[in-house]
Amino acid sequence: MQPVRIGLCGLGTVGQGVLRVLKRNGSEIARRAGRRIETRIASSRTPKPELDLAGIEHTTDVFQIADDPNVDVLVELIGGEEPARELVLRAIERGKHVVTANKALIAVHGNEIFEAAQQRGVIVAFEAAVAGGIPIIKAIREGLSANRINWVIGIINGTSNYILTEMGENDGGYGIALSAAQRLGYAEADPSFDVGGVDAAHKITILASIAFGIPLNFPGAHIEGITSITPVDIAYAGELGFRVKPLAITRATDGAIELRVHPALVPKDRLLASVDGVMNAVLVNSDAVGSTLYYGPGAGGEPTASSVVGDMVDVVRAMTVDPTNRVPHLAFQPDRLSDIPVLGIEDVATPCYLRMLAADEPGVLARVAQFLSDRKISIESVIQKYREVHDENGKRWVPIVILTHAARERDLNAALAAIEAMDSIRGSINRVRVESLDAAP
DSSP: OOOEEEEEEOOSHHHHHHHHHHHHHHHHHHHHHSSOEEEEEEEOSSOOTTSOOTTOEEESOHHHHHHOTTOSEEEEOSOSSTTHHHHHHHHHHTTOEEEEOOHHHHHHHHHHHHHHHHHHTOOEEOGGGSSTTOOHHHIIIIITTTSOEEEEEEEOOHHHHHHHHHHHHHOOOHHHHHHHHHHTTSSOSSOHHHHTTHHHHHHHHHHHHHHHTOOOOGGGOEEOOSTTOOHHHHHHHHHTTEEEEEEEEEEEETTEEEEEEEEEEEETTSGGGGOOTTEEEEEEEETTTEEEEEEEEOSSHHHHHHHHHHHHHHHHHHTTSOGGGSOOTTSSOGGGOOOOOBOOGGGOEEOEEEEEEEESSTTHHHHHHHHHHHTTOOEEEEEOOOOOEEOTTOOEEEEEEEEEOOEEHHHHHHHHHHHHTSTTEEEEEEEEEEOOOTTOO
16 A cells, blocks of 8 residues: 655654654554555755755755645644644645644634635644643543533643742742753743743643634633742742642633633642643543543653654544544534633632732731622631831831632722722732632542
8 A cells, every 4th residue: 555645844853753753663653554654755944964864855945845746644843823824724725634733823723724624625633732742632532522521721831830840849939940941941042932821822722622612712712921920929829738830721611611821729639739840731520531630741852743643643544534524623523613602711710819918017907808808709718927028118018828719800800909009008919810620630
């Protein structure tokens, strides 16, 4: 049987990992797929004389691969939205199947891409777009297809997780931890997509669509980064029995879907709280099986290549299948996707950790509690330690840490605005949401 010929777009860390995996495990992969997979042509922005590309044509024009009639599957590893979108749509138009590791491409342009693929009868596979080497898309889309998904919560950005882990273990600030991440190659020179939450938001947008059968809705995601977290917050969280983790969350509520990315306090006894460093983990809660945890490396050349090549195998297996009988791109049949709205963050209800600096004088805590009570926000616990600071006038201020019960965001915002307006409260209040992960292992 003729081998399946791939065109590899991008020879960076992941592209080189794909070449190594295909070369090392080629015979085993062919046994699984039923046909050999051959790399016919590869592209990079500049020539790559240091790579062994024997038998592989090389080009610096990525669109040459989309136009090549001898390519069956285009593998997109160039990243970003453009020209990746144009490249993938051109490949689809020419009847090529596509494998991609590009989370931004799928989260932002996936609806357009999948519609084009459906019309042309080709497959777009994207397992590597979320959580690197963890097969979470396949797990939700296929392994849990008998279940109604209740929620998906994950640590799906290794850079942010490494920084918060480093801050907690070494008592250093954000800047010190970021520098360590950059020195070790875990963070880019410009880490804003990672620490700002955008990378995780791309990924959770994809998982939300697969879990709940909704069109991809990246603009609806609420995104917060980790830059406001301090070692003080991490220490107080520990005293309260929590760890601070960078979470991506999607949850089914009454008639809407939550879709949010932000740091959160997680109880120390939850497995997700033990996921440290650059590792990723995704926790899925569903009605039949309960909670299942998927853990592993979320990035890196060969871990991500594992998912990319796994997608190649799936494409090869399904190439001759009637397109109407293939696994749907977003788990649900395209005509059965539901346009369920994404819940605005102001209507999301969570417990919260609040840290404020208050004047060391009688009645302050009582007034703070009253403002919360006025918005029907109850207090679970309070820490008021005598770690005083003095301002330029010699006035004494002490930190107060409050853990609230679940409250709607709009109510909490109103209460915090009133509290911050008090003369006896200095500066802004630091807030971190709490996720108890009920029904989690």
